[in-house]
Amino acid sequence: MQQAIAILDSGVGGLTVAKEVMRQLPMENILYFGDTARAPYGPRDSEEVLEFTRQIVDYLLQFGPKMIVIACNTATAIALHKIRSMVSIPVVGVIYPGARAAIKSTRNGTIGVIGTENTIRSGAYQQALQSINPSIRVVSLACPRLVPLVENRMFRSEEAKLVVEQSLRPMRQSDMDCLILGCTHYPYLSEAISDVVGPDVSLISSADETAREISAILYHRGQLAENGDLPVHRFFCSGNTGLFQAIAQEWLGEEMKISPVVWQMTRL
Incomplete structure (x- = not known):
């Protein structure tokens, strides 16, 4: 084998x-x-x-x-x-691959990142993005309520839509044109996330x-x-x-x- x-x-x-x-x-x-x-x-x-x-x-x-x-x-x-x-x-x-994909995608140089508390606290995505392009502006947000939804197979539920909307509300005023799903659980929720941030924001999965x-x-x-x-x-x-x-x-x-x-x- x-x-x-x-x-x-x-x-x-x-x-x-x-x-x-x-x-x-x-x-x-x-x-x-x-x-x-x-x-x-x-x-x-x-x-x-x-x-x-x-x-x-x-x-x-x-x-x-x-x-x-x-x-x-x-x-x-x-x-x-x-x-x-x-x-x-x-x-x-999975961080540098995700950063590279976002830099390929962005048009205005403002990239959003959502992730777990540890990922956001580490600043790993900001470091990765700005090591490639120092002029990139990064808007980050920890979303600790999302992973449990996925682990409990609730990612298609009405509750998931509500939790995603509540969690991402601070990002709605951002001028980002792409959003890194900085947790590999988040693609399960991509439809709900896209509904919140709108069709003009590209979702970036590192996969x-x-x-x-x-x-x-x-x-x-x-x-x-x-x-x-x-x-x-x-x-x-x-x-x-x-x-x-x-x-x-x-x-x-x-x-x-x-x-x-x-x-x-x-x-x-």
Whole structure:
């Protein structure tokens, strides 16, 4: 069996990245871990997020992946550089790909960013955007109520529409022309988000650009999957497997088995 691309997230959000990787790289094996028992990461202490990310990476390394994708903006902001120093395989985050996609999209140079408390507090998107183009103006907003909607499979509910409207109300007066969905859970809510910010604001998900980066790195390393057997995708989660499977099948549109992983729930 060919080596897999390992993708990790605090829960189901990273499935938005996994879906795009499957679309762009249909021959690749995917190894996915969603830490649903400990989601969301956004309000957690930074040291705790780092420790959880390290635990998941250690778990995934036993399967011998050729790359690790931290498909969680909070974990990318806090743990990316540390994880890169720990392993010998490439580690890709989702913040710089999202920043690049936004800079390609913006026409007036004002870019909005919504994300978890930790992601927004870190300033990671502002740093990424302005490292590419210092003249970019960034308008940021933490939206802590959105991730639980997705993790509880409520992203198509009337309550979700109301919570999105309430959460994004401060952004309505902004002159941004594109909005980075700075959490991989947020694309599940893209219809409701678009209704609030209006049709003139482009929504930017990091999934497409992240998949392109994965493809470029694997091509450069001569590690793209070759034609042969159909890909094998494996999914793990640390919490409710039934709920995770229902969300995964709805989002990815295919049958799958979800393997539970039991974690000892300890605080640092």
